[in-house]
Amino acid sequence: MRDIRISFNDLLELSAKVLEKNGFPRSKSAIAARVLVEADARGIHSHGVVRLKRYIFEKNQGFIDPNAEPAILYETPVSLVIDGNKGLGQHVSIFAMQKCIKKAQTSHICFASVRNSNHFGIAGYYSELAQIHDMIGISMTNTYPLVLPTNGLQPMLGTNPIAVCIPSLAAPFNLDMATSVVPRGKIEVYQRSAKSLPKGWALDEYGKPAVNASKVIQNFNNHSNGGLLPLGGDGEMYGGHKGFGLAMLVDLLSAGLSLGQWSRETYTEKAGGVCHFFGAIRIDAFGDPYEIKAHVHQIIDKVCKSTKIDGREKIYFHGEKEMATRALSYRDGIPLPSELLEELRGLC
Amino acid sequence: MKNLYGYRRVDGKVGFRNLTLVMPSVACVNHVAELIASSISGAVAVHHEVGCAQIGADYQQSFRTLLNTALNPNVGAVLIVGLGCERIDPSDLAKEISASGKRVEFIVVQELGGTMPAVDAGKKIVIEMTEQLAKMHRQEVPFSSIVLGVECGASDFSSSLSSNPAVGYIADMIWQNGGRVILSETTEVIGTEEILAKRCINPAVATKLTDRIKRMVEYSKSEDRDEIEGLAIPNNISPGNVRGGLTTIEEKSLGAISKGGYFCPIVGVVDYAELIGQTPGLWFMDSPGYDPECTTGLVASGSTLVLFTTGLGTPLGNPITPIIKVTGNRLTAIKMQEDIDIDVSDILEDGASLEDKAAAMFDILIDIANGKQTQSEKLGYHDFGITRIGPRL
Numbered sequence: 001m002r003d004i005r006i007s008f009n010d011l012l013e014l015s016a017k018v019l020e021k022n023g024f025p026r027s028k029s030a031i032a033a034r035v036l037v038e039a040d041a042r043g044i045h046s047h048g049v050v051r052l053k054r055y056i057f058e059k060n061q062g063f064i065d066p067n068a069e070p071a072i073l074y075e076t077p078v079s080l081v082i083d084g085n086k087g088l089g090q091h092v093s094i095f096a097m098q099k100c101i102k103k104a105q106t107s108h109i110c111f112a113s114v115r116n117s118n119h120f121g122i123a124g125y126y127s128e129l130a131q132i133h134d135m136i137g138i139s140m141t142n143t144y145p146l147v148l149p150t151n152g153l154q155p156m157l158g159t160n161p162i163a164v165c166i167p168s169l170a171a172p173f174n175l176d177m178a179t180s181v182v183p184r185g186k187i188e189v190y191q192r193s194a195k196s197l198p199k200g201w202a203l204d205e206y207g208k209p210a211v212n213a214s215k216v217i218q219n220f221n222n223h224s225n226g227g228l229l230p231l232g233g234d235g236e237m238y239g240g241h242k243g244f245g246l247a248m249l250v251d252l253l254s255a256g257l258s259l260g261q262w263s264r265e266t267y268t269e270k271a272g273g274v275c276h277f278f279g280a281i282r283i284d285a286f287g288d289p290y291e292i293k294a295h296v297h298q299i300i301d302k303v304c305k306s307t308k309i310d311g312r313e314k315i316y317f318h319g320e321k322e323m324a325t326r327a328l329s330y331r332d333g334i335p336l337p338s339e340l341l342e343e344l345r346g347l348c
Numbered sequence: 349m350k351n352l353y354g355y356r357r358v359d360g361k362v363g364f365r366n367l368t369l370v371m372p373s374v375a376c377v378n379h380v381a382e383l384i385a386s387s388i389s390g391a392v393a394v395h396h397e398v399g400c401a402q403i404g405a406d407y408q409q410s411f412r413t414l415l416n417t418a419l420n421p422n423v424g425a426v427l428i429v430g431l432g433c434e435r436i437d438p439s440d441l442a443k444e445i446s447a448s449g450k451r452v453e454f455i456v457v458q459e460l461g462g463t464m465p466a467v468d469a470g471k472k473i474v475i476e477m478t479e480q481l482a483k484m485h486r487q488e489v490p491f492s493s494i495v496l497g498v499e500c501g502a503s504d505f506s507s508s509l510s511s512n513p514a515v516g517y518i519a520d521m522i523w524q525n526g527g528r529v530i531l532s533e534t535t536e537v538i539g540t541e542e543i544l545a546k547r548c549i550n551p552a553v554a555t556k557l558t559d560r561i562k563r564m565v566e567y568s569k570s571e572d573r574d575e576i577e578g579l580a581i582p583n584n585i586s587p588g589n590v591r592g593g594l595t596t597i598e599e600k601s602l603g604a605i606s607k608g609g610y611f612c613p614i615v616g617v618v619d620y621a622e623l624i625g626q627t628p629g630l631w632f633m634d635s636p637g638y639d640p641e642c643t644t645g646l647v648a649s650g651s652t653l654v655l656f657t658t659g660l661g662t663p664l665g666n667p668i669t670p671i672i673k674v675t676g677n678r679l680t681a682i683k684m685q686e687d688i689d690i691d692v693s694d695i696l697e698d699g700a701s702l703e704d705k706a707a708a709m710f711d712i713l714i715d716i717a718n719g720k721q722t723q724s725e726k727l728g729y730h731d732f733g734i735t736r737i738g739p740r741l
Contacts, residue, residue, distance in 0.1 A: 131482070132389060132390060132478070133389060169486060170486040171485035171487075290715065290718075290719055294718065297353075323485065327483075327484075
């Protein structure tokens with residue numbers, strides 16, 4: 001496979017066209033394309049335009065209703081419950097995050113729990129939207145169940161990512177992490193290269209460390225026992241129960257508060273049923289925004305400038321690598337496999 | 349000393365704000381530009397009175413001011429809004445701006461079919477521009493990247509004795525760190541020609557400077573003088589200056605030039621709104637003393653920060669560059685506190701040292717460069733005025 005570079009805007013146009021030609025309305029296609037291209041630009045290709053085919057498939061299967069509009073089910077000055085009505089995940093999520101920001105502008109904070117949505121791309125895209133308004137942004141989602149609870153054999157939880165973006169004087173603290181040790185995509189990479197899996201990533205159907213990547217994927221597809229380990233790995237020795245706790249937290253805030261489908265119940269019958277949770281918090285709710293941003297920056301700076309281990313390149317803070325990759329991608333184009341680009345052009 | 353953080357642009361220049369500028373190419377579409385920028389966080393529109401019915405030097409000066417304002421590194425991206433029949437061609441402006449590597453687009457209201465289609469099209473572009481700029485973050489930059497404009501307005505006795513000399517210390521500090529400072533207001537350096545000429549790096553710069561001052565002297569003598577209480581006052585002093593204790597232009601000028609430091613050499617003289625060169629030191633911009641026009645010129649010449657001293661108090665701000673207002677008059681500091689950023693009145697009232705106050709002022713300057721809002725930014729001041737040379741056609 002050969003990577004070729006395509007400009008940010010060309011990829012945006014191509015991706016939006018792919019969706020539009022396949023039955024998604026223009027405005028929603030543009031939004032979804034934007035979030036996917038942002039992922040590719042940051043080097044997170046597992047969440048990039050490679051997903052377009054999947055969205056079309058899910059639309060054809062009836063999981064995604066391309067014309068659906070989200071609806072507000074319940075609201076207070078500081079909270080929202082939103083029904084995604086099976087709409088495109090990105091469209092529903094932008095709607096929810098923008099509502100949060102709008103409410104936070106008057107009420108200082110706002111949180112939204114969203115049900116009945118679909119795959120929304122990278123969680124960090126939404127948390128970052130708040131940052132431009134000098135707000136802390138929070139974004140989470142449940143996903144297809146692949147992760148085992150500590151001591152459990154059945155995959156009950158998704159890789160349930162948590163993203164939090166805190167404005168700073170320089171680049172923001174931009175945490176965007178799955179709550180499993182590795183995502184599904186990483187197992188697929190090992191499957192393609194036929195390498196055995198390192199211990200601590202996944203367990204097989206008997207609860208033993210899985211080494212065969214193909215078998216793990218097969219178990220995912222057959223809804224068999226076994227699956228990915230939560231952050232911290234197997235058992236409690238390295239804190240696996242803490243990762244399990246974080247994954248639970250995501251499900252409870254997104255599906256729990258919205259009365260939606262939790263990870264294990266997603267993608268059943270004819271609905272994805274994915275649930276999200278968003279939040280926006282004005283930093284001036286805590287005092288002078290400049291003082292706060294300067295202090296946040298100082299903390300990040302001191303951590304990153306602390307003594308590093310010999311031979312390690314540097315101490316990165318969260319979001320730093322992605323933003324550096326994005327800047328290069330925006331300047332020089334986004335590297336993507338030529339086969340993928342051909343495939344996308346074929347879908348137009 | 350605090351660290352300095354700025355936005356590094358494609359052309360290597362450093363800005364301290366990260367704005368998307370919506371610029372009308374002619375006054376007729378000022379409102380369209382305002383409607384586009386008004387609801388978008390990070391976008392700003394300028395309101396001006398030029399763009400058509402101008403010829404010769406007057407036209408060129410207006411074009412240069414609009415172009416160089418867009419080139420200011422506090423601006424990250426530009427949308428030009430044209431009407432379609434004006435003298436200043438929006439596509440010409442856009443072409444010259446894009447040569448700097450800055451993102452620029454233009455729309456033409458007559459082609460798009462009126463106000464609302466133009467506002468819709470413009471908003472779409474500006475939202476995309478601001479989203480891109482939001483992904484750009486401040487990075488640590490050297491002090492040599494500062495281009496500081498210095499300016500005084502509504503001056504009184506305290507300006508000459510405290511705020512201007514304190515700003516002079518800052519000018520010297522910036523020069524010592526390899527940065528550039530722009531002094532202007534030709535009207536307000538009249539009478540100090542000999543002092544300034546000695547500070548010029550070569551005779552050519554000195555001659556250019558004294559010629560510009562001479563021209564301003566002739567012009568200000570060409571009209572009748574105003575009178576206050578039966579006495580004629582020089583045309584280059586405002587009635588407020590006189591009430592504030594500045595009775596001669598020499599008094600006013602000697603205070604005004606102290607903003608430009610004591611040691612930093614004068615390295616060049618530029619026209620109104622002309623870009624200054626790369627040499628560190630003090631640059632002189634030939635401009636009127638009228639505050640909104642002078643600050644507009646300073647920003648177009650490249651100032652990314654402006655220290656503005658005021659005795660009687662003025663609320664002025666600029667859409668692109670933070671205007672940091674300093675007063676040495678305690679009464680003004682109390683009466684107009686929401687318009688004043690830095691109070692140095694303890695120099696005259698309590699005997700505080702100029703050095704100490706200058707050091708404290710430098711700290712605040714860095715905070716504002718790093719993103720702290722000025723009082724005029726908080727209040728939403730967007731003063732923008734372009735000096736005219738000839739009559740309109």
